[in-house]
Amino acid sequence: MNYKNILKADENNYKTFLPIGLVLIFISLTDVFLNSFLKINITSSLPENFSFFSPLILGLIGLQLIRIEYSGIKSIDLLNKNINNNNFNALLTLLIIFCIFKAFPPALSWMILDANISGDTKDACTGTGACWTYIKVWLRRFMYGMYPNELHWRINSAFILVIGLGFAGYFFKDNLKKYLALYYVIIYPLIAFLVIYYLISGGSFGLTWVETGAWGGLSLTFIVSFFCLIFCFPLGMILALGRRSNLPTIRYISVGYIEFWRGVPLITVLFMSSVMFPMFLPQDFFMDKLVRVIIAITLFEGAYCAEVIRGGLQALPRGQYDAAKSLGMGYWKMHIFVILPQALKLVIPGICNTFLALVKDTPLIFVVGLSELAGMLALAKTNPKWLGFAMEGYVFAAIIFWIICYAMSKYSYNLEAKYKTER
Amino acid sequence: MNNKIKKIIPQLITLLFVILVFAFFSINASINMDTRGIDFGFGFLSQESSFDVQFSLIDYDGSYSYYRAYLVGLLNTLLVSFISIIFCTIIGVVIGVARLSPNYLIRNTAAWYVEFFRNIPLLLQLFFWYYAALRVLPLPEKADALLGVSYLTIKGFYIPSMIWNNLDIFIYSILASIISIIFIRFYAKKIQESKGKQIPLVYISAAILITLPLLSFLFGNVSLSFEMPVLKKLAKTSYIFEGGISLPPELIALVLSLSLYTSTFIAECVRAGIQGVGKGQREAAASVGLTPNQVLKLVIMPQALRIIIPPTTNQYLNLTKNSSLAAAIAYPDLVLVFAGTALMQTGKAIEIVSITMLTYLTISLAIAALMNWYNKKIEIKEK
Numbered sequence: 001m002n003y004k005n006i007l008k009a010d011e012n013n014y015k016t017f018l019p020i021g022l023v024l025i026f027i028s029l030t031d032v033f034l035n036s037f038l039k040i041n042i043t044s045s046l047p048e049n050f051s052f053f054s055p056l057i058l059g060l061i062g063l064q065l066i067r068i069e070y071s072g073i074k075s076i077d078l079l080n081k082n083i084n085n086n087n088f089n090a091l092l093t094l095l096i097i098f099c100i101f102k103a104f105p106p107a108l109s110w111m112i113l114d115a116n117i118s119g120d121t122k123d124a125c126t127g128t129g130a131c132w133t134y135i136k137v138w139l140r141r142f143m144y145g146m147y148p149n150e151l152h153w154r155i156n157s158a159f160i161l162v163i164g165l166g167f168a169g170y171f172f173k174d175n176l177k178k179y180l181a182l183y184y185v186i187i188y189p190l191i192a193f194l195v196i197y198y199l200i201s202g203g204s205f206g207l208t209w210v211e212t213g214a215w216g217g218l219s220l221t222f223i224v225s226f227f228c229l230i231f232c233f234p235l236g237m238i239l240a241l242g243r244r245s246n247l248p249t250i251r252y253i254s255v256g257y258i259e260f261w262r263g264v265p266l267i268t269v270l271f272m273s274s275v276m277f278p279m280f281l282p283q284d285f286f287m288d289k290l291v292r293v294i295i296a297i298t299l300f301e302g303a304y305c306a307e308v309i310r311g312g313l314q315a316l317p318r319g320q321y322d323a324a325k326s327l328g329m330g331y332w333k334m335h336i337f338v339i340l341p342q343a344l345k346l347v348i349p350g351i352c353n354t355f356l357a358l359v360k361d362t363p364l365i366f367v368v369g370l371s372e373l374a375g376m377l378a379l380a381k382t383n384p385k386w387l388g389f390a391m392e393g394y395v396f397a398a399i400i401f402w403i404i405c406y407a408m409s410k411y412s413y414n415l416e417a418k419y420k421t422e423r
Numbered sequence: 424m425n426n427k428i429k430k431i432i433p434q435l436i437t438l439l440f441v442i443l444v445f446a447f448f449s450i451n452a453s454i455n456m457d458t459r460g461i462d463f464g465f466g467f468l469s470q471e472s473s474f475d476v477q478f479s480l481i482d483y484d485g486s487y488s489y490y491r492a493y494l495v496g497l498l499n500t501l502l503v504s505f506i507s508i509i510f511c512t513i514i515g516v517v518i519g520v521a522r523l524s525p526n527y528l529i530r531n532t533a534a535w536y537v538e539f540f541r542n543i544p545l546l547l548q549l550f551f552w553y554y555a556a557l558r559v560l561p562l563p564e565k566a567d568a569l570l571g572v573s574y575l576t577i578k579g580f581y582i583p584s585m586i587w588n589n590l591d592i593f594i595y596s597i598l599a600s601i602i603s604i605i606f607i608r609f610y611a612k613k614i615q616e617s618k619g620k621q622i623p624l625v626y627i628s629a630a631i632l633i634t635l636p637l638l639s640f641l642f643g644n645v646s647l648s649f650e651m652p653v654l655k656k657l658a659k660t661s662y663i664f665e666g667g668i669s670l671p672p673e674l675i676a677l678v679l680s681l682s683l684y685t686s687t688f689i690a691e692c693v694r695a696g697i698q699g700v701g702k703g704q705r706e707a708a709a710s711v712g713l714t715p716n717q718v719l720k721l722v723i724m725p726q727a728l729r730i731i732i733p734p735t736t737n738q739y740l741n742l743t744k745n746s747s748l749a750a751a752i753a754y755p756d757l758v759l760v761f762a763g764t765a766l767m768q769t770g771k772a773i774e775i776v777s778i779t780m781l782t783y784l785t786i787s788l789a790i791a792a793l794m795n796w797y798n799k800k801i802e803i804k805e806k
């Protein structure tokens with residue numbers, strides 16, 4: 001037996017190695033666990049440097065001892081296969097476990113154990129942890145901006161109505177199915193626009209007028225990204241068709257448009273909307289700031305949308321075009337009845353991703369003075385009664401955005417997987 | 424004939440439409456500027472700017488021109504993009520490789536890292552680092568030295584600056600060593616092709632890269648000294664570090680958020696690239712008798728890079744464009760200095776916004792052109 005294999009478990013000696021290894025791993029994990037959760041150091045009798053590294057060394061030896069090709073014990077084999085393939089992986093495994101042990105207690109105590117949520121002034125926050133009272137008090141502002149409190153039902157019902165109408169397509173009867181695309185591309189955006197305009201903005205049907213300056217918070221994020229999506233989709237479709245057209249003027253104009261907007265950052269586009277747009281419009285023509293921002297983002301996202309749709313158009317086999325042409329269809333007939341329905345189905349996941357990027361980009365409208373969630377946070381942060389709670393605010397906003405974006409990315413991923421199997 | 428007209432008419436209509444839109448806008452703009460008494464022109468660029476910028480790489484104060492202010496902003500943008508690109512590449516490659524690790528814990532930690540940082544808007548991350556995380560750093564007088572020489576404080580990160588003597592000779596020596604390495608590689612390739620002999624290139628290159636600059640220290644009168652940041656008392660309770668290089672907290676927050684956010688996308692590119700190389704390639708290479716290192720270097724990487732590089736460059740471009748978020752935390756980049764302060768002072772909205780947009784556009788198009796050329800070069804040449 002050469003000395004390299006002394007510490008190596010094999011089928012002869014694993015019965016002695018296994019318990020020793022497991023005990024060592026157990027000691028190392030309990031040491032870190034007690035250290036970080038209960039602040040007890042069981043290895044304090046050892047010299048300082050060694051005490052610090054002892055869990056790591058013990059754990060490494062333990063993992064080395066239980067590493068065996070086949071032991072017959074299911075859990076040990078699973079462990080060896082997944083987290084203990086070689087020394088390097090064992091080291092990384094231990095480091096990750098230790099990091100989790102070390103980071104978990106402070107995060108837990110900050111977020112939950114030492115946190116406050118009762119009361120409704122700053123004085124209620126006495127603990128060392130987070131002050132969720134701040135979020136509780138400001139929640140309505142974060143969600144609805146400066147929109148009057150008693151009118152929040154209008155925003156809620158508008159959203160419910162718009163989402164409901166969005167799902168209406170699912171319940172179409174078979175003989176109406178052929179109008180589905182027409183509904184989603186033209187009718188639905190129109191109705192949604194009217195609903196949001198009349199319900200949230202008010203001014204008629206006995207509803208009081210609320211100016212767009214008062215809109216804000218998370219609901220503004222949704223309004224902006226929703227409108228930009230429904231407007232940039234047709235724009236993107238036209239540009240994508242233009243880019244694939246065989247008429248040179250149309251193609252070059254589309255390419256120029258797409259490359260221009262894809263080459264500039266959104267923030268300069270927003271600056272443009274706030275300082276340049278008013279110069280380009282007739283003198284006595286007033287355009288609301290929110291409308292200008294929506295137009296700017298639509299122009300910008302339209303270029304990205306066009307590239308996504310072009311991907312779908314290119315993915316269609318040539319045969320589809322040839323077949324449509326051989327039936328005597330012209331350009332528009334071919335695209336409306338044969339090409340676009342198939343291509344659009346292909347690009348739904350891509351459009352989902354564009355929408356995701358759009359939602360993540362909307363906080364930027366903060367730079368032109370519209371206060372959606374990030375803007376409201378900046379406002380609340382500087383309120384003299386509530387100074388010093390920046391961390392809570394940003395953690396709260398991060399959690400909300402994370403949930404929305406994660407759900408959407410999972411949804412688009414599922415769609416992608418679904419369409420992949422269908423073809 | 425009929426067919427020709429059919430092709431020309433739509434083009435004419437489109438062209439006419441675009442021209443009409445442009446004409447409408449420019450007529451409106453000229454009328455608006457007339458009534459407001461603004462004249463169009465780029466003459467303001469040479470005027471004295473009379474505003475100050477906190478952080479600049481070149482000499483600048485209020486007595487310089489607006490053009491100089493533009494340069495300051497542009498250089499700051501490029502600086503933050505450059506640093507972030509380096510960091511996000513390192514993190515991205517590590518995470519991307521970790522996502523393919525056989526270790527369950529590493530694989531999932533990497534996956535959660537990607538999901539976490541990708542799904543939070545960049546602006547929020549930036550605000551978090553700048554307004555929340557970096558605000559808990561100690562004041563200058565209470566800061567502990569990191570590695571004994573640098574100080575991380577609420578007012579910025581202070582590191583020693585290098586003072587070179589005869590820097591040019593040192594740079595020439597590095598250039599000379601790089602050129603000689605290129606020649607040796609060329610020569611080695613020739614030898615391998617004609618005689619089949621391999622030269623240990625890595626060791627030779629490393630040796631040259633170390634020896635030549637070392638020789639310049641010994642014989643070229645090159646020397647290097649460090650200037651340490653030193654704590655200085657300004658008033659009774661106000662301290663500041665002097666000397667060395669100070670990186671403002673805005674820069675740190677920007678680099679942190681940009682590199683963490685972009686690294687998730689780069690990690691996905693790297694993962695897709697490595698997964699995109701077929702399993703058969705690896706097995707075939709192994710069965711020819713190549714060692715695992717050779718398999719990685721000669722078979723996997725060249726093919727994976729072909730998949731990785733185009734989307735990664737795209738991410739670098741995105742990062743450069745996203746660096747314009749700097750304006751939100753008052754880091755003096757192109758948007759803040761030029762499209763913010765300079766615009767406020769001169770009121771030349773159209774000129775300044777177009778210059779800013781064209782600058783970003785030029786950077787994007789230049790990199791895109793470079794990428795297209797590179798893609799053409801590395802694409803698989805089928806015979």
